[in-house]
Amino acid sequence: MAAASILLDESSPYRSRRVIVERGPGATAAYLLNAQGRIRVPVWLANHEPAPATGDPASLYQGEAPLMPAAHTKHPQGRPPVEAARVRAVWFEEGDGVALLEDGELLAVIPGWAEADRGLPGYARDAVGHTPYAWALDTAPEQLRSRVFHARSYWHWRSTPDAWRSVQRAVFNHLNRTVGPSGHYWDISDGYPPLLRVSERPPTERRPYTVLSTVGMCGQRMPTVERYLADPSPYARVELALATTGEPHLAARIFRWIGTFPWRAVTWFGPGHSVKWLDNPEDAALRGEYSAVLLVADPTPLGGEQYPPPATFGLTFHGDPVTWLWIVPLTRSQRLFAKENDAATVLDKLAAEGRSWVLP
Incomplete structure (x- = not known):
């Protein structure tokens, strides 16, 4: 990973996946890694400065959070930085996917079937449309939100x-x-x-x-x-x-x-x-x-x-x-x-x- 603030670094309960949330100078991104530390699915989360007209998503695969182009973010002028204390991960029951919450609300979802190499990134709340950086969470299938609710209930049950x-x-x-x-x-x-x-x-x-x-x-x-x-x-x-x-x-x-x-x-x-x-x-x-x-x-x-x-x-x-x-x-x-x-x-x-x- 490039020099940046790590807001979250957490392995799945089964130790086969790991999620890192990284805040760079101008943007925040999340990375789903395999057990060997290789990035499987990167997903942009937010811009914190004015968005450019175009961009290059390649830096996502190098562990650097890029700026989302203006046409594909709900906040073209940027939003306040994501804070570590306000972010947490909820792993799917299967351990192959993860949801990220900010203040208890959905920030992003990386489903188990997401595969960046095939053009299937995760979903982000601030994204607009479909891009290599992220897909809009607004367009996610309703059952995906149900899966997140189920995951929270499942791990609560497992803790009893x-x-x-x-x-x-x-x-x-x-x-x-x-x-x-x-x-x-x-x-x-x-x-x-x-x-x-x-x-x-x-x-x-x-x-x-x-x-x-x-x-x-x-x-x-x-x-x-x-x-x-x-x-x-x-x-x-x-x-x-x-x-x-x-x-x-x-x-x-x-x-x-x-x-x-x-x-x-x-x-x-x-x-x-x-x-x-x-x-x-x-x-x-x-x-x-x-x-x-x-x-x-x-x-x-x-x-x-x-x-x-x-x-x-x-x-x-x-x-x-x-x-x-x-x-x-x-x-x-x-x-x-x-x-x-x-x-x-x-x-x-x-x-x-x-x-x-x-x-x-």
Whole structure:
């Protein structure tokens, strides 16, 4: 960043995004950065001196707040400087977008789907029309304002003592009903939200395998879903699970990285998605020759006639359905095949190879 006054510098609760509000000599701008510190989305906020007739937005990408051209600001003569004590950030539940408030009123919104490289900057209250600097907040979809209201309510709820317990109870009781009695219960959190646990469901008379399931992923919506789907609700909340006849405590180690992956990598998990297996020694015993995992909503085609998977559907959280995605390891060649074909074709191929959804 160039020499300037930093009014706000705050990371998202998931530590995968960071917002900086910077006041330069003549203007104030905000920058949404990734975890590596690279500017993803800059957005102009206000001019503090008379606006020029034209301008060059390139300095936004260099961390320098430019002056908005006169035709595109509500205050062509400038407005009083933005003050640090009057600005705060409200992160979206997913952690991929942020709203900026000045004295409690919307100053700007950088949605999770904003991408400056594609001509989609954030929205600013003082902007007029659509420019590379910012889009007018007046023209923002009404649901964007609703999202900000939801975000404030969500983080208020998360700050209450019973919030995390309510997530645990909802998932744990659902597993009791749909999978069976519980066994061990492991904490796999890494010190930052989301808080996560793994619940073991030992074999029963009806199934000779152990089920391991995350507990807590559904407590927050996954990032970026709305980039790809008009209605993210059916896909926004998941839990992950796997079935194994091996040592549960060894198999459970995979959840330490994959459970938080959507929020750390700012991505989402959906049925049929494949995820590269992170190279770490902790779950090497389970990884073996595999290089990725396939996430499957219904693993029945992979030997489910012999060992039917539990019917885990039926849970909702904050109005969204929760989908359980089952982990099926993939070799390198299988992953390459999965990247080029749809989930049904991949499952057909794995079934033809004799693969089972139950891990040894």
